[in-house]
Amino acid sequence: MxxxxxxxxxxxxxxxxxxxxxxxxxxxxxxxxxxxxxxxxxxxxIKPDASFAKLVPQTHPFIQKMNEHMRDLRAAGVSLKVSVAVREGDIFNDEYLATLSQISDEIFYIPGVDKNGLKSIWSPDVRWTMVTEDGFDMGSVIPPDYDGSKESLEQLRLNLNRSGIIGSMVANDFKSTIIEVPIYDTDPTTGEQLNYLEFSRNLEKLVRQSYESENISIHIIGFPKLIGDLLExxxxxxxxxxxxxxxxxxxxxxxxxxxxxxxxxxxxxxxxxxxxxxxxxxxxxxxxxxxxxxxxxxxxxxxxxxxxxxxxxxxxxxxxxxxxxxxxxxxxxxxxxxxxxxxxxxxxxxxxxxxxxxxxxxxxxxxxxxxxxxxxxxxxxxxxxxxxxxxxxxxxxxxxxxxxxxxxxxxxxxxxxxxxxxxxxxxxxxxxxxxxxxxxxxxxxxxxxxGAPELRPDSRYNLDNSFITSNYAVSSDILVVMVETPLQACGLYRNIRLIDKFDWYMENVPGVQSVISPADVVRMTATALNEGNARWETLSRRQRVIDGGLANVPRSLMNLDCSLAMVVLFLDDHKAETLERITDEVQSFQQRFGNDQIHFALAAGNAGVEAxxxxxxxxxxxxxxxxxxxxxxxxxxxxxxxxxxxxxxxxxxxxxxxxxxxxxxxxxxxxxxxxxxxxxxxxxxxxxxxxxxxxxxxxxxxxxxxxxxxxxxxxxxxxxxxxxxxxxxxxxxxxxxxxxxxxxxxxxxxxxxxxxxxxxxxxxxxxxxxxxxxxxxxxxxxxxxxxxxxxxxxxxxxxxxxxxx
Structure with missing residues (x-):
């Protein structure tokens, strides 16, 4: 009651x-x-969802500018590097080269790979160039008649020394080479986003597990692999x-x-x-x-x-x-x-x-x-x-x-x-x-x-990153400055001269390891056309000479209509202090020397995105x-x-x-x-x-x-x-x-x-x-x-x- x-x-x-x-x-x-x-x-x-676009502030001026020029920014796209290394000996043996070729072919067929941009020393567009008494001599790094013989291997060594890729695609100690693998973040035909977890697992299964052996080690770095490891x-x-x-x-x-x-x-x-x-x-x-x-x-x-x-x-x-x-x-x-x-x-x-x-x-x-x-x-x-x-x-x-x-x-x-x-x-x-x-x-x-701060220092990814950065002369932290000009104007003397000045200016900023720009290619071409004499490594005032040099500039540094040039900065690290200092210097240079005919815009590359x-x-x-x-x-x-x-x-x-x-x-x-x-x-x-x-x-x-x-x-x-x-x-x-x-x-x-x-x-x-x-x-x-x-x-x-x- x-x-x-x-x-x-x-x-x-x-x-x-x-x-x-x-x-x-x-x-x-x-x-x-x-x-x-x-x-x-x-x-x-529910499924895992990883997208490069979701990791960056899409309305930030740097990212908007990068998206505006994304078609021309081959250096700024989503990509990874696969380093194939030998533990004993060097790369100049037929067994290693055959394995490298097989790995390159295996990666070629992995869904999500931009097959047109895949590069290794086996790629026909990886070439050497030499100045001779008769003019330029050039060819593919791997000799067309390569048969694995001692003579072919010696020819390969010679071609590599002529190619200028030692330190970038070939390790300084000749114990490893890199396969550059551009990735589609979004499939261009279906519009579907890349499944990073599946892509990473394919790399592990088809590449690392299949080809790593007592004498072959494989090291993989890049945004797709990082996200895949995080999802794992x-x-x-x-x-x-x-x-x-x-x-x-x-x-x-x-x-x-x-x-x-x-x-x-x-x-x-x-x-x-x-x-x-x-x-x-x-x-x-x-x-x-x-x-x-x-x-x-x-x-x-x-x-x-x-x-x-x-x-x-x-x-x-x-x-x-x-x-x-x-x-x-x-x-x-x-x-x-x-x-x-x-x-x-x-x-x-x-x-x-x-x-x-x-x-x-x-x-x-x-x-x-x-x-x-x-x-x-x-x-x-x-x-x-x-x-x-x-x-x-x-x-x-x-x-x-x-x-x-x-x-x-x-x-x-x-x-x-x-x-x-x-x-x-x-x-x-x-x-x-x-x-x-x-x-x-x-x-x-x-x-x-x-390295990748999202993972522990002793993670496989960071160990791979440490291997690549210690064996190659190029940093994995890249900031790309986009130099905008009117159509067919990026190679005009006044503009290429200012790009060269910017190149030298940024090389002297603390935190910058090295710089590559179209001006470097033009100067190197001038040297080559003058019997390799270093005194000719300069920018000629004659536009026709500059135009001859621009013909050798790769697409990764200049677009087809010469309205955009890329200056690539290789950095010591991606710490906030370093990035802030470098971006401040770029903006300072633009304020002092930029005009309506040329504009130095930030920023692309992994370091640009992080900045x-x-x-x-x-x-x-x-x-x-x-x-x-x-x-x-x-x-x-x-x-x-x-x-x-x-x-x-x-x-x-x-x-x-x-x-x-x-x-x-x-x-x-x-x-x-x-x-x-x-x-x-x-x-x-x-x-x-x-x-x-x-x-x-x-x-x-x-x-x-x-x-x-x-x-x-x-x-x-x-x-x-x-x-x-x-x-x-x-x-x-x-x-x-x-x-x-x-x-x-x-x-x-x-x-x-x-x-x-x-x-x-x-x-x-x-x-x-x-x-x-x-x-x-x-x-x-x-x-x-x-x-x-x-x-x-x-x-x-x-x-x-x-x-x-």
Missing amino acids: EHAEFKYDALKTARLPERLIFGHRPLVLLLFTLATLFLAYQAYQ GIGAIFIFAAVTLLITFVLLYVYTRDLRATFVPLFCSILAVIWQLGLLRLAGYGLNAYSILVPFLVLAIGVSHGVQVINAVALQLGDRGHRLIATRLAFRGLYIAGMTALISDGIGFITLLVIDIGVIQELGIAASIGVASIILTNLVLLPVIISYTSMSKAGVKHMKVDPNRRHKLWSLVSLCATPKVAAISLLVGLAGYGVGIWGGQKMQIGDLDS ATNEEIAVAQSQILTLVYTVVAALVFLSFRSLVAVICIILPLGMTSALCQALMAQLDIGIKVATLPVVALGVGVGVDYGIYIFSRLSFYLRRGLPMREAYYLALTTTGRAVAFTGFALGIGVVTWILSPIKYQADMGMLLTFMFLWNMVGALWLLPALATFLIRPTKIPGRATGAAEPAPAEYHQPPGNAKTEG
């Missing part, structure tokens, strides 16, 4: 969302089952997912001591991941090497909110005993705060759309869809399931708060809400801000490591920080109608962000495509802690409890769930540190730091701020739900309240 009476009272005060959900529970379960089956089928069909790392990510699930299950069981309360939130969080993947597939998206991390983040967020529901249900069961009523009251007390927290998460992730880089935008979309899924699976489905399964008496007893017994840990933590400790906490927090701001000034934009990306990230970094904090603060204000709530919840987040930047500087982790989203992810998730804590704190303050006692009760209810979720979130991503993908390891380290410190800030700094800012007559609490009844034992301060408070 008591339960029926109480149920009637609860129904009278129920709001529309509660009545709709709990008044139609079977229908809710049916709809969720059908939706899950449909979305699981869609998730099963997904297998390791799934291992971490399994480990994370196991650890989370154990932690949940230790927290709840109930298998039902352990399985249900984990099950609903997994459903959120399935929904996210299915909705991504329906929206036309795949999983790229960056957004593949989001499902595991969604799982961790789902578990954190699920724990809040389980915690509230357990407390209500301890008071009411009736599972449906307890679940409804738990839902009533949490859904507004939970919705506020999750909407803050989602909008925080949506702010990533302001960054004009496709993979970051898709990461933000994937995370937002995941959060929307959590709202349904963990705030709607989970309470409905729990209303049927309930919890065991042992679990409820374990989680029940005894009002007559002080919990030592939470009693100690509640000291943070006393004036003396709060004052010290604020001083420590201010010092934390100072350390973060000071240390963050050393944080850099872009990559700080050589554009760095500039975009440098701008986006401050935009993201400003936008995400503005949006989150606005949502908190709308929920609590209180500036005090905004200050108490946002300031601890700001300290964590500042300290995270200092940590990045200390660990030599730059702000780049992989780490920039950490700001939005960390703030979006971290705000949950503060919202839940402040919601319960204001709930008890409105009932007349003193600050410390109100905070103690907030700790014993939602606070312990916040502490648990902080550790659960941290453990959910800390396993990423072991990933073979370095940027995932970096994200794991930074997210672990932010999740844990946001939790510490909510439990330590938030009550300190509240102690001095909240006035008894102006206690905020709109987000708690006006109709929420307090548990019976909390209608008055528990015993010891006076002595402890």
Whole structure:
């Protein structure tokens, strides 16, 4: 009778969302089952998605200029290098050359290869040129009558020395050669994007596994191989997912001591991941090497909110005993705060759309869809399931708060809400801000490591990159400057002379190894036409002489109508400092010497693309920080109608962000495509802690409890769930540190730091701020739900309240 009476009272005060959900529970379960089956089928069909275009800021002037001239930029296209090396001896043996020819033919037929641009020393267009008494003599590097004999091999050696490709296509020690492989990022006939994972696997299977032997080693570098290796790392990510699930299950069981309360939130969080993947597939998206991390983040967020529901249900069961009523009251007390927290998460992730880089935008979309899924699976489905399964008496007893017994840990933590400790906490927090701001000034934009910073230094790709850069004279970091002129004007004396001046100017910029331009070819031709006399290595004022030299300029340095010339800069590295210095010098030269007849435009090549990306990230970094904090603060204000709530919840987040930047500087982790989203992810998730804590704190303050006692009760209810979720979130991503993908390891380290410190800030700094800012007559609490009844034992301060408070 008591339960029926109480149920009637609860129904009278129920709001529309509660009545709709709990008044139609079977229908809710049916709809969720059908939706899950449909979305699981869609998730099963989701595919890896990797595109060169999505990794670069398409609206940046550098990229727009590169796209404008892409047809003429053979040096700027997506390509890779395959180095075939001998461990013993040199390349001048028939066995090596036969293997090189077979590998070249094998690569030729791999889908995605631009067959017209494939080059090796076997290619007919790889030629040698020599000046003789009778004029020019030239031919293919591989002699037409090559038969593998000693004489043919000696002729090959001679031809290579004449060709000028030693150091670029042939190693300086004659122990390896390079096959240059241009790639179609998009198939020109079908319009389909290249499947980088399949392409990389074809290279491994058809080339490396088939031809590598005791004396032959194969080394492959380039954007397609890099993306393929990153996608291969997904297998390791799934291992971490399994480990994370196991650890989370154990932690949940230790927290709840109930298998039902352990399985249900984990099950609903997994459903959120399935929904996210299915909705991504329906929206036309795949999983790229960056957004593949989001499902595991969604799982961790789902578990954190699920724990809040389980915690509230357990407390209500301890008071009411009736599972449906307890679940409804738990839902009533949490859904507004939970919705506020999750909407803050989602909008925080949506702010990533302001960054004009496709993979970051898709990461933000994937995370937002995941959060929307959590709202349904963990705030709607989970309470409905729990209303049927309930919890065991042992679990409820374990989680029940005894009002007559002080919990030592939470009693100690509640000291943070006393004036003396709060004052010290604020001083420590201010010092934390100072350390973060000071240390963050050393944080850099872009990559700080050589090779492919997305992978670990000892990865196969970076070892291959190290081999090629140490055995060839040409750097793998290339920046292409596009010299625009009117039609048939790039070879005019005044223009070619300015290109030559630019060539010399850039060679003297620190960070530039060497420069190749059409002016170099014209000067070398002049030397060759004058019996190789070095004194003639200059630019003639006679246009006909220059025109003769332009006839030898390759397409990679000049287009057919002579309206575009390319100056190729080979750089020491692709660090942000190097790229910034070089692009500044190019722009300075353009401002000083450019005119309406010639324009030095940036930029193409892998280094040019990275320079554009760095500039975009440098701008986006401050935009993201400003936008995400503005949006989150606005949502908190709308929920609590209180500036005090905004200050108490946002300031601890700001300290964590500042300290995270200092940590990045200390660990030599730059702000780049992989780490920039950490700001939005960390703030979006971290705000949950503060919202839940402040919601319960204001709930008890409105009932007349003193600050410390109100905070103690907030700790014993939602606070312990916040502490648990902080550790659960941290453990959910800390396993990423072991990933073979370095940027995932970096994200794991930074997210672990932010999740844990946001939790510490909510439990330590938030009550300190509240102690001095909240006035008894102006206690905020709109987000708690006006109709929420307090548990019976909390209608008055528990015993010891006076002595402890």
